[in-house]
Every structure is written in C-alpha cells, then in structure tokens.
Amino acid sequence: MNHIAAAEEQIVSERVRQKLNEVNLAAQAHLSPVQDHVNFTLQQAYFKCAYECFDRRRKQEEISNCVEYCSVPVVSAQQRVENEMAKFQERLNRSLMVCQDKFEAAKLQQTKGNALQDLESCVEQSTQDSINTLPHLAERLKASFSVNN
Numbered sequence: 721m722n723h724i725a726a727a728e729e730q731i732v733s734e735r736v737r738q739k740l741n742e743v744n745l746a747a748q749a750h751l752s753p754v755q756d757h758v759n760f761t762l763q764q765a766y767f768k769c770a771y772e773c774f775d776r777r778r779k780q781e782e783i784s785n786c787v788e789y790c791s792v793p794v795v796s797a798q799q800r801v802e803n804e805m806a807k808f809q810e811r812l813n814r815s816l817m818v819c820q821d822k823f824e825a826a827k828l829q830q831t832k833g834n835a836l837q838d839l840e841s842c843v844e845q846s847t848q849d850s851i852n853t854l855p856h857l858a859e860r861l862k863a864s865f866s867v868n869n
Contacts, residue, residue, distance in 0.1 A: 732836050739847040743812065750854040751801070757867045758801060762794040797865060804857060808850070815846040 773786030826835035
C-alpha cells in the first residue's frame with residue numbers, strides 16, 4: 721500500500737504542478753498588454769525624457785534630478801504591477817495552503833482514499849478561481865494606466 725500511496729501522491733503532485741503552470745500561462749496571457757505598456761510605451765517615454773535631460777549647460781545634479789523625474793512613471797507602474805501580482809500570488813498561496821491543510825487533516829484521520837481526490841479537487845477549484853480573477857486584475861491595471869486593448 722505504501723508504494724501505491726506514494727505513486728498516487730506523486731501523480732497528484734504532478735497534476736498540481738500542471739495547474740500552477742496553467743495559472744502562470746493565464747497570467748502571462750491576460751497581463752501581456754499591461755507588460756507591453758510598461759516595458760515599451762513607458763520605457764520609451766522614459767528614455768526620450770531622459771535624453772532631453774542631458775544638456776551641457778546643466779550641472780550634473782540637475783541632470784540626475786531630471787533623469788530621476790523621468791523615471792517616476794515607469795518605476796511606479798512597475799511597482800503597481802508587482803504589488804498587484806504579489807497580492808494575486810498571496811491569495812493563491814493561501815487558498816492552496818487550505819487545500820494542503822485539509823489533505824493533512826484527512827491523512828491524520830486515515831481517510832486517505834478520498835483525501836487525494838479531495839486535494840486534487842480543491843487545487844483545481846483554487847487555481848480556477850485564481851484564473852477567473854485575472855481578467856478583472858488586468859482590466860484594473862489597464863484602466864489605471866489608460867491602456868487600450
């Protein structure tokens with residue numbers, strides 16, 4: 721039974737990895753317009769602005785202050801995306817931790833037959849719930865950056 725149980729856990733573990741990969745791919749798909757805006761539009765504006773800062777009539781400190789001022793939009797946009805993604809990841813992690821806790825409790829109660837199925841079902845629901853929040857997250861970020869699809 722131990723070998724069978726270990727094999728079952730390994731199969732479920734692989735399925736969990738696949739589900740997390742699905743979440744990652746969905747996040748990339750939904751957030752690519754936002755990333756493009758930050759990485760290209762805002763970066764391009766930053767470089768254009770910073771280029772204008774370099775004037776031989778300016779002191780080094782003035783140039784540095786100018787360049788720093790130019791970087792504010794892109795840096796704050798990157799921070800906003802990172803903060804939103806950190807919150808998204810934290811919610812997913814908490815939800816998956818609940819699944820793990822339920823699984824561990826079921827193992828202690830020796831109801832392991834259904835425990836693996838329940839774990840897999842819980843992970844499926846958690847990842848699907850997370851994927852379902854991505855369009856809203858992407859739209860919120862797009863709206864805050866005035867990004868059109």
